[in-house]
Amino acid sequence: MxxxxxxxxxxxxxxxxxxxxxxxxxxxxxxxxxxxxxxxxxxxxxxxxxxxxxxxxxxxxxxxxxxxxxxxxxxxxxxxxxxxxxxxxxxxxxxxxxxxxxxxxxxxxxxxxxxxxxxxxxxxxxxxxxxxxxxxxxxxxxxxxxxxxxxxxxxxxxxxxxxxxxxxxxxxxxxxxxxxxxxTPKRRTGGLAPWRMRRIRARAQADEPAPDLGELSAICGISVRHLTRAFKAETGQTLANYVEQVVMDRARVKLAETCEPIAEIAVRLGFASSASFCSAYRRHTGERPSDLRKARRVTD
Missing domain, CATH: 2.60.120.10 (Jelly Rolls)
Structure with a gap:
């Protein structure tokens, strides 16, 4: 059409x-x-x-x-x-x-x-x-x-x-x-209720340091063991991998849209140092944080 x-x-x-x-x-x-x-x-x-x-x-x-x-x-x-x-x-x-x-x-x-x-x-x-x-x-x-x-x-x-x-x-x-x-596939037996999935997404995407499993289990009102098993049944991936994925997505947005120093971005995302952030970012994306900044300058 x-x-x-x-x-x-x-x-x-x-x-x-x-x-x-x-x-x-x-x-x-x-x-x-x-x-x-x-x-x-x-x-x-x-x-x-x-x-x-x-x-x-x-x-x-x-x-x-x-x-x-x-x-x-x-x-x-x-x-x-x-x-x-x-x-x-x-x-x-x-x-x-x-x-x-x-x-x-x-x-x-x-x-x-x-x-x-x-x-x-x-x-x-x-x-x-x-x-x-x-x-x-x-x-x-x-x-x-x-x-x-x-x-x-x-x-x-x-x-x-x-x-x-x-x-x-x-x-x-x-x-x-x-x-x-x-x-978000079709619900499986043993999965998570939609309201718990929404809470997990909202917390993972919040502009705060990344949550740990204990914090996520607390906001969902269930044990860490129950949460991790139910999340895997619901989504097909581990909760830790999901949180890391969201954190890296947030990192890409900050690198692309702001002029914040990489060290400050690392702290905002909950990393102990810029070195640990750069290592995690490169492991997840295959490139260094500075590579995205350089690409943005070329585009601009």
Missing amino acids: PISFENLLPRSPGQPASALLGETIRRRVKDENAAFTLSDFVWDSAPCDSWNASCHVLNFALTPRPQPSWISFGGPQRYALGPLMFVPQGIETRSYLARGRQRSLTCLLSAEVIERLLGRSPHWDNSDLEHALNLRNPAIEQMLWRIARELERPGFASAALLEALGNALAIELIRIFRLEQRL
């Missing part, structure tokens, strides 16, 4: 999609598989609307989102929007956007490009959707900043570059949510 901007947002009869949200389009480019829009929004009132996108939607806030802003998936549960959100094609949503201003980059990816790369239709469960509303992925964020700069100042072979970046975004999303599906 061709990319359609008009099917993306709700609107009154006869009203352009951009008019309802006070959108000023700075530049818009599209091809068969992807479309990119760089926009400024001004919300004089707080719109609250239901919508169902005909394609996959990535929205990246280039300036802070007005708060509070939230989205729901047809139920009473509301989720806060992070700087980078992803809403899969065909998912019914209801959103509330606080009054204010925002510049954002919206990327639409056709359902066909994801299915073609993945080899099947993707399945999204509630855990995937909750995670998607506040993606923390340095690779995707770097690509989106690159797209925004290209839209502002197009250079040689701009269309070819944007097409390549659109395909790269689709591949990176597939990688992310294959991983998430491994973390």
Whole structure:
């Protein structure tokens, strides 16, 4: 199905999609598989609307989102929007956007490009959707900043570059949510209750030193032995490996998005020294923390 901007947002009869949200389009480019829009929004009132996108939607806030802003998936549960959100094609949503201003980059990816790369239709469960509303992925964020700069100042072979970046975004999303599906498979006998899984994720992703097994067992109200066995039954991986994975994801975000010294990042993540952090990071990612910093400087 061709990319359609008009099917993306709700609107009154006869009203352009951009008019309802006070959108000023700075530049818009599209091809068969992807479309990119760089926009400024001004919300004089707080719109609250239901919508169902005909394609996959990535929205990246280039300036802070007005708060509070939230989205729901047809139920009473509301989720806060992070700087980078992803809403899969065909998912019914209801959103509330606080009054204010925002510049954002919206990327639409056709359902066909994801299915073609993945080899099947993707399945999204509630855990995937909750995670998607506040993606923390340095690779995707770097690509989106690159797209925004290209839209502002197009250079040689701009269309070819944007097409390549659109395909790269689709591949990176597939990688992310294959991983998430491994973390949240169908419930197995002996697994963890959803509320315990949510507590584990929230604590592991908090901007604090990484939790140990004793702390996680305390917030779940069960013994360490019970917790580790149940987590393995629920997810197929050990709890220690999961925590390390989340810590390394947080490390990549800090290295990519901040100028904090590596030693300070190590302390924030709970490492005894920068040397132990660098060793763990290299073991997990195959590169040194300084390599990501150098790559960011080259990209910028």
